[in-house]
Structures are given as structure tokens and as C-alpha cells.
Amino acid sequence: MAAGGGEGLVPQWFGGRPVSAGSMGCGCVAPEERGGRLAARLAQERVRALQDQGAVLATLWTASNGYVRRLGWEAPAQVFSWTVPTVALKQATADTMEITHGDSAQLAALRDRLAGRWNGPWQRPSWWGTWQQERHPDLETYAFAGHGREPSGVLTVATRRTPDGRQLVVHDFWAADAPTSDAMLAFLGRHHGRIPTVVFERTGLPPGPLLQQRLVSVGTATARAWRPWMLRVLDPARAVELCGWPGDLEDEFVLDLADLDGAGIGRHTLSISAGSARLTLGGEQRGRTAAVTLTMGQFSLWYAGGYRSLAAAAMGGLHGGTPSSPACWPPPPTGSRGLPITSDPRTPLIIWPLNRQEPRRTPGTRVYRPTASTRSTHLRRPTFMPTAKPFPPELRDWVAGHLPGLDANEDRSWPRSTSLVWRVSAADRDAYVKISPSDLDFEREVAGYAFTAAHLSKKEAPRLLACDPGLRAILSTPLPGRVVRDLPLEASIELRLYEAAGRLLRRWHDASEPGTAADRAAVRSDMEDKAREAADCLEDVAPYLAADRLALVKAASMELPGLAEHLPLVYRHGDYETRNWLYHEATARHGLIDFAMAAHGVAASEFVWLCGAIWSVRPELREAYFTGYGRPLTAEEDRLLHLLTVRLGVSYLRNGLSKNHDELVTRGHLVLDRMAARQP
Structure with a gap:
């Protein structure tokens, strides 16, 4: 025997669905027969046998990664x-x-x-x-x-x-x-x-x-x-058809697939709709410029979710345009839309180039789309959970008791394990239901609903329909508008929105009752904890920070409790970030959701995320915000805000270093750099 190998059919999961795949192993060539391309011929025959059995993918493990890469396989992950x-x-x-x-x-x-x-x-x-x-x-x-x-x-x-x-x-x-x-x-x-x-x-x-x-x-x-395991897509059209796709994504664009030997290019149209996709040769968009050209190895890598970002795709040699045009990724605004690039191991994140038209999508779909105003200011982009969170049966029964005829639910949770939110429908009534992560969150949220019902209109904040302490469940009315985080807005609209946000928060603060002695003690304890955290971070981050950044961290460790001690207390929203702001385009109205962090505290602590993420590079938005708020911060409040933001930044940095989390490290440096550049 000169060469041999074994293989068998074992389906693999892609996009949440099993796809017919062949697993290849134990391939070898006798030493005296090597050099005659027997391995390539053997692989070809083994692949043909798998295709005859219905396989559309082939997976193998080998020490000769470079060799099999030339045969069309690619490694999706380390x-x-x-x-x-x-x-x-x-x-x-x-x-x-x-x-x-x-x-x-x-x-x-x-x-x-x-x-x-x-x-x-x-x-x-x-x-x-x-x-x-x-x-x-x-x-x-x-x-x-x-x-x-x-x-x-x-x-x-x-x-x-x-x-x-x-x-x-x-x-x-x-x-x-x-x-x-x-x-x-x-x-x-x-x-x-x-x-x-x-x-x-x-x-x-x-x-x-x-x-x-x-x-x-x-x-x-x-x-x-x-x-690594290495993947080769044997039948691209069938593989795309069998794979799972986001149910709320509808789009269509052109891509060119190069032959295995690179001798020819085939133009294809990828159409995605209602959780399914088709890859057709030529198709409805025949003759249009392709969004991207891929080798079969690159197509396999993309199919498996190996490209986690546009930068990764570019580093992997993915090129936009046509073979005769200048290579670029992402493709220019005049061309077709970009290719879906995955942000997690299963569900694609669609990243559209600047100034592109957004893809058609049903309400609730979240697409990261950089804009001129958000690209440089946001500390992070959304991440995505692999699957929709199931609607618990006991919660369904409880909601049905308050919304007779309950007939639909849709996961609207944020991509973190503690976020459990669904939009529910019963005939022509819609509502939101949320499970609070703790008893304290539940109590604060219910109290926040009572407060907003007394002081904000039903177009500015949702209304509580029902709640259950045992389930920690909260049922509320929907609020018109879209979440402001990553929402592309014209500069003039954005300025008016920030002014409206400041105005609404001032009304909230002015309507609050004075804090009690217990509230003051809780704020004092919180500030002492934050100061100790800043002090604890100093030793860990010292090798990574310049002297002026370290001086800011040291100041936070020493000054926070004293600065907050004599400032008045207000009833705060507690999480007044753009992810909890809604903007209704038809009425240009600003709305507010999520009251799980509502509690008494100092007003300056409401502005920490905005200070670190937005205002330091968009001072005009800070000015608009405080125009709406009706007063500037006092010198003590401004210093407190500055050092609270420093504490947030150094916390990001230390956590990123300890967890080897590059995004947190980058975020921490970004916040500290911004705070060092702006001293109150």
C-alpha cells in the first residue's frame, strides 16, 4: 500500500443547524512514495467519496496545515x-x-x-x-x-x-x-x-x-x-442553504468566488431572508460590482465564523471590488454592501461600511454601524449572545394572566447573562416583560416606575402594568422610539437630543425627595469603596501608566469620599446612558427606560459614562446637555465627576490586565487618556 486514509459522515453544527459533513483522518503516504502528489490525489478521491454520500463540508486534522491549505482547507480557529x-x-x-x-x-x-x-x-x-x-x-x-x-x-x-x-x-x-x-x-x-x-x-x-x-x-x-481542525466547503450553495441564519435579517449582495486553483472567478448572489439563505450563480444582481472576492479557503473561514471583525478580514487577505479594481475592505460606499462578519461563534454580526444604507430588518435587530459621531467616541461596540433567550413557561403563564390572548414573544435582552427582557404581544396589545436579576433590582425598578408615573409623561417613560416579587417579573407598556446608542443621527438632531436628555434629568432630580440619613450613609460607603478600589489598582497598573495618569488615580483614591460628603443628594436614575435613552423620530421626543439602578446619590455620579465615553471628545454635546439641565456643575461636582471617571477607567484597565482582555485594557487607557487631557 502506497497511501491510505479513513473518513466518515458526521454532521457539524453551523448557525444552529446540523450540516452534512465528512470527517477525514489517518491520511498517510509511505515514505518511499512521497513527492509524487499522492497525498493530493488521495484527498481528492476521499472528498469525492464523501460527496457521493451527501457531504457538503469536509473536516480534517493534520500536521501539514500549509499543504492542505493549498488544497482548499482553512483553519477557522486556534x-x-x-x-x-x-x-x-x-x-x-x-x-x-x-x-x-x-x-x-x-x-x-x-x-x-x-x-x-x-x-x-x-x-x-x-x-x-x-x-x-x-x-x-x-x-x-x-x-x-x-x-x-x-x-x-x-x-x-x-x-x-x-x-x-x-x-x-x-x-x-x-x-x-x-x-x-x-x-x-x-x-x-x-x-x-x-x-x-x-x-x-x-x-x-x-x-x-x-x-x-x-x-x-x-x-x-x-x-x-x-x-487546528480545518474546514473545506465542498458545495458552497448547499452549505449556505443548510446553515442557520438570523431570522430578522433580510438582504442581498454579490460576491465572487475563486476556483480552487485560482484560475477562474464565479460571480454569485447571496440572498438572506427569514432565517434562510441562498447562494446562486449570477442571480438577480448579475453584472453588478461584487462586494468582495474570496478564495474557497477564505469562504470556508467566513462560513465557520473565523472572521470576527473587519480588521481580521482585511488581515486575512479579504478584498472588496473586482479582481481588476484596487483592492479594498470594506468596499467603497458606491459599491454593494459588505459581507456579514461574525462577532460570536455562531451568529453573524453585520458590520456596514460608513455611509452605507442599513440592511432591512425587523424591529429589535441590533446592527453595529459606525457613524462619524460614534466611531471614535464609543468605548465599546455591542456584542451578541449566541442564541435568543427562551421565554420561561412560568413567566408565560403569569404574563398571559395580565395579557389574555398572549400569542408572541421576542427576546430583547442585552447581550449579558443577567439581562432578561422580552417583547410580548396579545392581539393588538404589546408590552415588555423583564426578570430582574436580584431582589434589590426589582425593588428599585418598581419604585422607579412609581416615581416616573408621578413626574414624567407616558410618552417619556413606560408605565408599570403588573409586577410579581416571586418571579421578580415586571410587565410594562412599550415606549415609542429607538435606542440611542449607536443610532446614526444628524449633528443638529443629536445636539437637540442631548439638550432634551439634560432637561428631562433635571426635572427628575428636582422632583426627588431629600435623601435620608441611611441614603447618606450608603453614598458615603459607596464612595469609600470606590476610593479603596482606586488605591488597590495603583500597584497593579503602575507599570502601564505615565506619571500624570497615576497622579489622577491617586487623587481618586484620596479625594472621592470628601468631595461627595457635603454635596446634596438627589434621587438618581442611576444608569442614565444612551442605551437607556429612546429617540422617536416622528415626534423628536426623548424617552427613558430601565430604572433598576434608581437610588439616592450625588448628581455628578449620573454623568460618569457620558463623561468618559462621549463628552471628552464631543464637548458640544456636553454643552448641549447642561444647557438642558439648566445649570453647570459646581467646581466640587466637576472634580468629583472627573475622579469618578478616572476610577472607572483604572477599573477597566486593571480588570483587562488581570483577565488578559485586550478590549478592557484599551478602554481603560482611552478613559484615562481623555481624563488626563481634560483637567477641571
Whole structure:
């Protein structure tokens, strides 16, 4: 035998749907036969056999990445295993969860459901469990569930002997949410007190920074790089058809696909509508300039979600325009729209070039679209959860009791685990329902609704329809308008909006009752905590900051409590950021939502995010805001605002450094640079 290999059909999850795929492994060529392109011919025949069985994708693992890349395969992601001292996981804290031992068909279904959140996992065949148990005889399976709930996490572990002793090896780590993953990590830290290290196999963690975010010190974990899995799309049209797509996205644009050998270019139209997509040769837009030209390897990488941003696409050699025109990415405003670029491992984030028309979308779709005013001022762009959050049955029953005929719900949560918000409909009535993350948030929100009902019109703030302390559920009326964060606005409209925002907040503050002694004590404690945090940050960030930035942090650590002590207290909204502002274009009216942070405090603390993110580079918006507010800040308030913003920036920086989170590090430096440039 001169050469050989093995392959089989194993569907893989892409976009939340299983796509017919062939897995190739064990390919080899006898040493005396190498150099005659036998490997390429062998791969071609193996691919043909898989295509005959219906595969539209082919996956392989190889040490010869460069060689198979020339044959059309591409690596969508880096692959690592992680080794962590057991003691580092013992510090994990988690809510109490029920843990049961043993595998079941229910857990297999949960694994499949969670695997669909990511691009690339296999839809495991029926023989998988038996095969794994034969390879690892001491493999144990544990299910994690909240009290009285269905399982939300699956963990499989085994032990391994090494020259340095035994290790606990994690082969499966599937968690539906952050509380479940926290409970699973805490369980690993306490699983076996005499095993010094826990190893997460390269298949044992989702492709995200979960582990690093949960460790007190990221430096305790070590990573080992492995050969990546490599993907080749065998049938682009069929692959696009079988993949899942966002249900609220409707669009169509042109792309050119180069042949495998690069000898020819095929023009295609990609049409996306109602959760499905079609890739047709030529199509309705035949003759128009292509938005982008891709090799088959680049197409495979894009299909798997390997391009996480426009910068990554450009670095990967993705080019806009036609082969004969100057290469550029993103394509110029006169061309077709840009290609969907993913922001998470499953759902594409559509990033449209500056001055483009936005894609058609249903209400609630969030698209990051830089504008001249937001591109340089926003500290962060939206991130996206992999899947819509399910509407709990007990919540559905409660809402139906207040909205008879309940017939629809749509997830409207922010992309964080603690945000649980849905828009619900019953016949011709719409409402919003929210589950508060804590009892305190619930109490504050209900109190905030009572306050706004007394002092703001129903066009300026929503009205409370019902609430349930047991469920921590809040049902409210919808408020007309769109969320202001990342909303492209003309400069004149933006100025009027900021003035209206300042005017509304002044009315809110003026209507508030004086704070009590307990309120003053709470503010004093909060400021002392912030000062201690700034002091704690000093040592950690000193090597990364210039002397003037360090002086600001030191000033925050010393001055915050004293500055706030004698300032009057007002009832604050507490989260008066652009994500909680609405703008109704037809009436040019400013509205306000989300009262979960409403509490007494000093007025200057309302402005911290705006100061760090917007005003430092858009002073005209600050001026408009305080024109509406009706008075400038006093010298003491301005100094307090400045140092509170410094405290926020250094907190970003330290957290980013400790978690190896580049975006937080960049955000922290940005805030501190801006505060150093503007001294009150």
C-alpha cells in the first residue's frame, strides 16, 4: 500500500443547524512514495467519496496545515488545551445547584442543543458515548441543574497519570449560562482534593474566554496549542442553504468566488431572508460590482465564523471590488454592501461600511454601524449572545394572566447573562416583560416606575402594568422610539437630543425627595469603596501608566469620599446612558427606560459614562446637555465627576490586565487618556 486514509459522515453544527459533513483522518503516504502528489490525489478521491454520500463540508486534522491549505482547507480557529491548578478553581463561587451522576438520553439532547450555539461541533453519533468510555474507562458524567429545573450543564471528567502525578481531565464542559458554568468550575475545584491540576482538553471548553474570566489570576493557567481542525466547503450553495441564519435579517449582495486553483472567478448572489439563505450563480444582481472576492479557503473561514471583525478580514487577505479594481475592505460606499462578519461563534454580526444604507430588518435587530459621531467616541461596540433567550413557561403563564390572548414573544435582552427582557404581544396589545436579576433590582425598578408615573409623561417613560416579587417579573407598556446608542443621527438632531436628555434629568432630580440619613450613609460607603478600589489598582497598573495618569488615580483614591460628603443628594436614575435613552423620530421626543439602578446619590455620579465615553471628545454635546439641565456643575461636582471617571477607567484597565482582555485594557487607557487631557 502506497497511501491510505479513513473518513466518515458526521454532521457539524453551523448557525444552529446540523450540516452534512465528512470527517477525514489517518491520511498517510509511505515514505518511499512521497513527492509524487499522492497525498493530493488521495484527498481528492476521499472528498469525492464523501460527496457521493451527501457531504457538503469536509473536516480534517493534520500536521501539514500549509499543504492542505493549498488544497482548499482553512483553519477557522486556534485550538488550545488548558492546565489549571486545582486550587485556582477552589476560589470559584457559585449558586447552589443539584448535581447528578450518570449519562442519559436527556443529557445527550442537552449537549446537542448547546453545541448548536457554536460553529463546528459534531452532532455526535449514537456510538460516541461507548467509544469515549472505551478510550477512557474511568470517564464520569455529571449533570447540573437549578433546584427543580431541567439540567443546564453537562460535565465529563476522567483521571490521567503523568510523571508528576495524577491530573483531572475535562473532556466535556457544556453550560447553558453563567451560573451553571460557575457551578461546574467550582465543582472541579472541589472534586478531588489530592489531584493538583485540572486539564481542559482541546474539546473541553467553548471557544471563548470563559476560563480566564473566572480565574482570580489568569497567570495560573497554562495553554498548549494543538493542530487546528480545518474546514473545506465542498458545495458552497448547499452549505449556505443548510446553515442557520438570523431570522430578522433580510438582504442581498454579490460576491465572487475563486476556483480552487485560482484560475477562474464565479460571480454569485447571496440572498438572506427569514432565517434562510441562498447562494446562486449570477442571480438577480448579475453584472453588478461584487462586494468582495474570496478564495474557497477564505469562504470556508467566513462560513465557520473565523472572521470576527473587519480588521481580521482585511488581515486575512479579504478584498472588496473586482479582481481588476484596487483592492479594498470594506468596499467603497458606491459599491454593494459588505459581507456579514461574525462577532460570536455562531451568529453573524453585520458590520456596514460608513455611509452605507442599513440592511432591512425587523424591529429589535441590533446592527453595529459606525457613524462619524460614534466611531471614535464609543468605548465599546455591542456584542451578541449566541442564541435568543427562551421565554420561561412560568413567566408565560403569569404574563398571559395580565395579557389574555398572549400569542408572541421576542427576546430583547442585552447581550449579558443577567439581562432578561422580552417583547410580548396579545392581539393588538404589546408590552415588555423583564426578570430582574436580584431582589434589590426589582425593588428599585418598581419604585422607579412609581416615581416616573408621578413626574414624567407616558410618552417619556413606560408605565408599570403588573409586577410579581416571586418571579421578580415586571410587565410594562412599550415606549415609542429607538435606542440611542449607536443610532446614526444628524449633528443638529443629536445636539437637540442631548439638550432634551439634560432637561428631562433635571426635572427628575428636582422632583426627588431629600435623601435620608441611611441614603447618606450608603453614598458615603459607596464612595469609600470606590476610593479603596482606586488605591488597590495603583500597584497593579503602575507599570502601564505615565506619571500624570497615576497622579489622577491617586487623587481618586484620596479625594472621592470628601468631595461627595457635603454635596446634596438627589434621587438618581442611576444608569442614565444612551442605551437607556429612546429617540422617536416622528415626534423628536426623548424617552427613558430601565430604572433598576434608581437610588439616592450625588448628581455628578449620573454623568460618569457620558463623561468618559462621549463628552471628552464631543464637548458640544456636553454643552448641549447642561444647557438642558439648566445649570453647570459646581467646581466640587466637576472634580468629583472627573475622579469618578478616572476610577472607572483604572477599573477597566486593571480588570483587562488581570483577565488578559485586550478590549478592557484599551478602554481603560482611552478613559484615562481623555481624563488626563481634560483637567477641571
